[in-house]
Amino acid sequence: MKKYFYLVFIISIFISSCSNKSNIEDNVVYVNLGAEPKTIDPALNITLQGSTYVTHLFECLTTKYKDIAIQPGAAESWDISEDGLTYIFHLRTNGKWSDGKPLTAHDFEYSWKRVVDPDTASEPSYLFEPILNFSNVNGGYMPVDEFGIKAIDDYTLEVKLEYPTAYFLELVNLPVFSPVRKDMVEKDPDNWTRNPKTCIGNGAFALYERKPDQSITVVKNTNYWASDTIVAEKIKFVLMDNPNSAVAGVKEGSLHFSDQFPYQDIDTLREEGYIDTATRIGTQYYALNTTNETLKDKRVRKALSLAIDRNYIVENVLKSGKPAGALVPWGVTDVEGYFRDNAGEYISTNKEDYKKNVEEAQRLMAEAGYPNGEGFPVLEFFLTFSNDIPMFEAVQNMWKVNLGIDVKLTQMEFAPFIHAFRTERNYTMAAASWTGSYNDPTTFLGMFVSYSYKNHSLFTNKAFDDAIIAASRTIDQNIRMRELHKAEKILIDDEAVIIPIAYFEPAVLKSPNLKDVFYIPFAQYKFSYSYLEK
Secondary structure, eight states: OEEEEOOOOOOOOOOGGGTTOOSTTTTEEEEEOSSOOSOOOTTTOOSHHHHHHHHHHOOOSEEOSSSSOOEESSEEEEEEOTTSOEEEEEEOTTOBOTTSOBOOHHHHHHHHHHHHSGGGOOGGGGGGTTBTTHHHHHTTSSOGGGSSEEEEETTEEEEEBSSOOTTHHHHTTSGGGOOOOHHHHHHSTTTGGGSTTTOOOOSSEEEEEEETTTEEEEEEOTTSTTGGGOOOSEEEEEOOOOHHHHHHHHHHTSOOEESOOOGGGHHHHHHTTOEEEOOOOEEEEEEEOTTSTTTTSHHHHHHHHHTOOHHHIIIIIIOSSEEOSSSSOTTOBOSSSBHHHHHOOSSOOOGGGHHHHHHHHHHHHHHTTOGGGTTOOOEEEEEOOGGGHHHHHHHHHHHHHHHOOOEEEEEOOHHHHHIIIIISOOOSEEEEEEEOSSSSTHHHHGGGSTTOTTOTTOOOOHHHHHHHHHHHTOOOHHHHHHHHHHHHIIIIIISOOEEEEEEOOOEEEEOTTEEOOEEOTTSOEEOTTOEEOO
């Protein structure tokens, strides 16, 4: 076995402006990430906001501190077998829960088996797919004890895989892989994360207070193995879904950070110094139901995509991000360099090429039987967030002017939208986005395999499936990336399954006095090292 050891040097951080503080209110960071989350149970959470709560309260085997690099977390080292099928994680012997009890490998074994147990009905359980017997256990065909994880002793955890997974250390950093305490979960299975007495974690912070629809407050966990490196003493997450109130709060000082604000005010807020650019690796796109009578024709799908002026959208509507001509965004690495650099864009985003794009779109529509939009039905477009409306209206006009077609808008509440889009697939076109969970193209491309529950486009293509499977069954990065480039070309260039719009460069609302907020590219905001400059 190859041995990987990491020595982590703990550096105490001295903030002079906070040195004379003496109580828990000294360095309180007020954050707004939206309304009351549906859950912060690591096994059940599927939202970006929820992931931020989870990663402050819990720590996985591996972690990310301030950037994209995987670092030792609850595990201080690990061994990987030569065939890539067995991982042995060595837990820190000084790892503790927030109530002071030792954190052990048995806690991880319980937690992961809880996620894959079909009775838990964990939506993010699919992330455990590389682990031995996942499909049979999660499908109810094998007992949970057959799942490929085992605590060898209190501080040694063995994980067996179905196939080599090059990004496995990235996977086990995700919130759903967090350890949870069996005794606490079993006290109140549905509500254990709502009570500080039962929401016991092993992360940098501990739950201090939770007021439904008002706030979630966490304090520094003095039992965390690296507590000396944590700067923020207390974080109060203010629960509200009111962009105007968020702006008012940041300006008056009662709020320091929010990921929501009136988008039409971004230029003014940026000039006033209240806008920061977060690092988030993701793509905004329009989802298409490929089984729809009209959209099942790939010529129509491609025409709809080519007719969009992505530069106009980015410069005049979003006012952030980069025009997207593919799915996998900038920042995802390749064998050498970055995946996007090496592949280029499948839809040209050069301004001088837009006229040619429109001409090709018109040719495709005529070839499909809709010259100048004649005979084309009125399609229905679904969205839920009001901030998505200006972009839709711009695209709606482009389709009308360039293709002669009409598309009507239907705005839905979040819950029914998700039900129609993700569960029932009862939609025609919809606004969508995807933030990668880990640094690998499969986190974007994998959701379109024919058997994925995330395949909202109902796309079926054997060549695409074969490429994804081939990339998932080897640790040879040259083979993997070759197959993944092939898969993306099929998805975007050959079949036009989705309409990519923009790569994320999300803007956030931040007080100029709030320092050292770290944006973990694959999903979370990290306030562990944040402080207020006086």
